[in-house]
Amino acid sequence: MAETFLFNIAKRVLAKIGNLSVDEVRLAFNVKTDLKKLEDTMISIKAVLLDAERQQHQNEKLRLCMWKLRDIFYDAEDVIDDFKCEALRKQDAINHRDNNLKVRVLGSCCLPLSFSLKMSHKIKDINGRLGELATEWKSFDLRQCSDNRHVFRRETISFVDSSDVIGRDEDKENIISMLMKPSEARNVPVIPIVGIGGLGKTTLAQLVYNDDRVTSLFPLKIWICVSEEFDLSRLLRLIIQSVNKGERCDDSTLDALQARLRSLLTEKKFLLVLDDVWNENKAKWVELRNLLRSTDGFSPSKIIVTTRSLNVASIMSSIPPYILKGLPLEDCLTLFTKWAFNDGDERHYSNLIRIGEEIVKKCKGVPLAVRTLGSLLFQKTDESDWIYIRESEIWRLEQHENDILPVLKLSYNHLPSHLQRCLAFLSLYKKDEIYYSDRVIYLWMANGLLEHPKQNQEREDVGKRYLNELLSRCLIQMEQDLVHDLALDVSQKECKTMNSETETVDENVRHLLLCDEKLVEVPRVLGEMKNVKTVIIQDASEASKTIHESLINLCVSNFKYLRTLELRDSPLSALPNSIGTLKHLRDLDLAKCEGIRELPRSFYKLRSLQFLNLEGTGLKQLPDSVQRLIELRHLVITIKATHLKEIRAGCWTSLQYLKLHYCTKLECLPEGMQYLKSLRTLVLNDCVKLVSLPRSLKFLSKLEHLEIVGCLLINLKMELEEEEKDLQLSLKTLSLFVLPALRDLPRLLLQGSSSTLQQLRIQFCQNLSVLPAWLPNLTSLQKLEIFNCFNLWDLPEGIDRLTNLRELRIYGCPELSKRYRENGGEDWHKIAHIQKVVIC
Numbered sequence: 001m002a003e004t005f006l007f008n009i010a011k012r013v014l015a016k017i018g019n020l021s022v023d024e025v026r027l028a029f030n031v032k033t034d035l036k037k038l039e040d041t042m043i044s045i046k047a048v049l050l051d052a053e054r055q056q057h058q059n060e061k062l063r064l065c066m067w068k069l070r071d072i073f074y075d076a077e078d079v080i081d082d083f084k085c086e087a088l089r090k091q092d093a094i095n096h097r098d099n100n101l102k103v104r105v106l107g108s109c110c111l112p113l114s115f116s117l118k119m120s121h122k123i124k125d126i127n128g129r130l131g132e133l134a135t136e137w138k139s140f141d142l143r144q145c146s147d148n149r150h151v152f153r154r155e156t157i158s159f160v161d162s163s164d165v166i167g168r169d170e171d172k173e174n175i176i177s178m179l180m181k182p183s184e185a186r187n188v189p190v191i192p193i194v195g196i197g198g199l200g201k202t203t204l205a206q207l208v209y210n211d212d213r214v215t216s217l218f219p220l221k222i223w224i225c226v227s228e229e230f231d232l233s234r235l236l237r238l239i240i241q242s243v244n245k246g247e248r249c250d251d252s253t254l255d256a257l258q259a260r261l262r263s264l265l266t267e268k269k270f271l272l273v274l275d276d277v278w279n280e281n282k283a284k285w286v287e288l289r290n291l292l293r294s295t296d297g298f299s300p301s302k303i304i305v306t307t308r309s310l311n312v313a314s315i316m317s318s319i320p321p322y323i324l325k326g327l328p329l330e331d332c333l334t335l336f337t338k339w340a341f342n343d344g345d346e347r348h349y350s351n352l353i354r355i356g357e358e359i360v361k362k363c364k365g366v367p368l369a370v371r372t373l374g375s376l377l378f379q380k381t382d383e384s385d386w387i388y389i390r391e392s393e394i395w396r397l398e399q400h401e402n403d404i405l406p407v408l409k410l411s412y413n414h415l416p417s418h419l420q421r422c423l424a425f426l427s428l429y430k431k432d433e434i435y436y437s438d439r440v441i442y443l444w445m446a447n448g449l450l451e452h453p454k455q456n457q458e459r460e461d462v463g464k465r466y467l468n469e470l471l472s473r474c475l476i477q478m479e480q481d482l483v484h485d486l487a488l489d490v491s492q493k494e495c496k497t498m499n500s501e502t503e504t505v506d507e508n509v510r511h512l513l514l515c516d517e518k519l520v521e522v523p524r525v526l527g528e529m530k531n532v533k534t535v536i537i538q539d540a541s542e543a544s545k546t547i548h549e550s551l552i553n554l555c556v557s558n559f560k561y562l563r564t565l566e567l568r569d570s571p572l573s574a575l576p577n578s579i580g581t582l583k584h585l586r587d588l589d590l591a592k593c594e595g596i597r598e599l600p601r602s603f604y605k606l607r608s609l610q611f612l613n614l615e616g617t618g619l620k621q622l623p624d625s626v627q628r629l630i631e632l633r634h635l636v637i638t639i640k641a642t643h644l645k646e647i648r649a650g651c652w653t654s655l656q657y658l659k660l661h662y663c664t665k666l667e668c669l670p671e672g673m674q675y676l677k678s679l680r681t682l683v684l685n686d687c688v689k690l691v692s693l694p695r696s697l698k699f700l701s702k703l704e705h706l707e708i709v710g711c712l713l714i715n716l717k718m719e720l721e722e723e724e725k726d727l728q729l730s731l732k733t734l735s736l737f738v739l740p741a742l743r744d745l746p747r748l749l750l751q752g753s754s755s756t757l758q759q760l761r762i763q764f765c766q767n768l769s770v771l772p773a774w775l776p777n778l779t780s781l782q783k784l785e786i787f788n789c790f791n792l793w794d795l796p797e798g799i800d801r802l803t804n805l806r807e808l809r810i811y812g813c814p815e816l817s818k819r820y821r822e823n824g825g826e827d828w829h830k831i832a833h834i835q836k837v838v839i840c
Helices: 006-022 029-046 049-058 060-097 113-138 169-180 201-209 212-217 232-243 254-265 282-296 310-316 329-340 350-361 367-376 383-391 404-413 417-428 438-446 459-472 481-491 524-528 542-558 577-581 601-605 671-675 695-699 747-751 814-820
Strands: 190-194 220-227 270-277 302-307 495-498 511-515 534-538 564-566 587-589 611-614 634-637 657-661 681-685 705-709 733-737 759-763 783-787 807-811 836-839
Touching: 006 029, 006 049, 006 060, 006 417, 029 060, 029 113, 049 060, 060 113, 169 190, 169 201, 169 212, 169 302, 190 201, 190 310, 201 270, 201 302, 220 232, 232 254, 232 282, 254 282, 282 310, 302 310, 310 459, 329 350, 329 367, 350 367, 350 383, 367 404, 404 481, 417 438, 417 459, 417 481, 417 495, 417 511, 438 459, 438 587, 438 611, 481 495, 524 542, 534 542, 542 577, 577 601, 671 695, 695 747, 807 814, 814 836
Parallel strands: 190 302, 220 270, 270 302, 495 511, 511 534, 534 564, 564 587, 587 611, 611 634, 634 657, 657 681, 681 705, 705 733, 733 759, 759 783, 783 807, 807 836
Antiparallel strands: none
């Protein structure tokens, strides 16, 4: 992983060096000189790193040199981050002395001479290490080149022996049914088949292509394996060659190719299969589409596209893609048996079949994975061989070119390098965890994997974009075990999963997942590591409390540049006071650490913290030290107190997300909420004694999402006062769940967000008997859900004015269901304009 991502690491470090000047941190002259030398050296190295990344697989000396560079670059990044930590320390000291906590500009910090001398020494050391590598680096004669990622071109054919295909009959019938539907648009209709690599998209297309009904329906059939190069001239030649039964096409100009194709296809009804499409450039597709449309006229030709990308599907087709699913377990077992045994031999090995069932479950319905593991066991009848495959991670097994991991790696190789790094980090989670979450985004953020946000964006928005890009490429999904194996494969030299049996760890490893279910002592190898930046501890048991205490003490003493520490469900009763030395820590997860009842005095020293999860802890109160963490962006709190301490001006000015979870004694929120000027999401969950919201929320102009769940006493009556009539808020979603005391909606917040509110969800609010007359003023509302509000009898007059309302769902509301049902409801006409109405 490291040698592949060296370019991105260098780019990130250089950006941080540049930001030191932007922030106007006052540096001693010798520090500026040393930094300039480091910057110049890294710029010259970065210029040829892309060429080095291409060549390192064939040059072992170059690859080893790049590993050395990686360590130097990481050390340089740590030193640069020291400047930010020192600036935060000074800012905190200034703020703490100021009773009003007025925030000063970070850039105005003048760093102490002792600190500058120490930094100068560290930077000189890094420059010296780079100098020692200089001669070797220059010997490789590397050149500048652009970052153009290419996927190895695959070749597929149209033929398939249907007797070899198992479990795709229903999918085949579905696609054929789509082909038989009449064409409605002038465009040649495109049917996209989408799924992860190895799922059988090509096989399904082959089955359809060779079906007798399809052959009779389309006199002309054309099969093109597009692969990575979506070049119009190349595709036209391949289509012409296919139509001419393999005769070579020598036309050289695009105009000649267009004329030739037009003469061949005009007024012909054809089926064109474009297999393995990666192109996400819409302009290239439009060129080909327009040409096909001009040759086809209004004849009912069709195109089938197979792709791993939902983006490709949406570019090429206006109809919903056909999302190919995994095979059922029974079909997978049949396929596995077919590849693991000669015909009929399986009858003699019932013991192996039982093991085979467990092996097949690992494949999660992906036929190529089933075939790969079955092939590995062909003609092997020793039970130990089968047990080895069952117990092994797929990424550790021998793979050939067309086996599952090489096929999945095509998707990985096609990713931009920043997404490759993010995908690799998913190896730090379990296979059965859901990757699409804020938790993943903050892990990426803590390790500096996110690009700098564009104007009007936050870093969280960049993280969500990355997740959506991986999702669109089918690399994040519910059945993601194989993607996890891919992540393990590409990250194995930086990310490591350890357990009680781990004896050795590569010294290059910087990110650890420690599964301690059977842990009886701290792994000795941990004491030998110094550069770890991520520690995630899972599967904690109460019996391992002493081990956890030793483990945390070791992390604090050894890993001075730790960025992420995740201790979910830990049996710890306290954090060590020495945790305050982790000045680089950005991500601390203490969720469900029920034994922790207070935070150490040194907690305020964790000034770099961006993500802090205290959900499910035993904290009695949130100490003042947490308010001093001015970098916080995501905060989840569980406390036993009746009141939160008043939020002071200047605190949590970067906070994006705040959740109060199971604060069972909390009676009110502080008026100081008004100081959370960056807050975008507020969640109140099971705060059963909370009775109202503070009016100071009207000052949160960036608040977009408000969710209130299980707050049994809360009512939200918040009327507008005269001076608040022109209030401009930004609320987009309001979710109200299980609020038995709710009788009113918060007019102050909703009418202030009348031009922005898109979604209103109300569930299990049994005392809500009327919706406000002003509800139709929410002209941007797109989705309204009302579930199990038994006493709600009517929707407000004027609901037909909600012209943007596209979806209305009413469940478990007997009177509403009766009045607004489509057939016979007396008030159906009031909602008939809404595009999607679901009433149960």
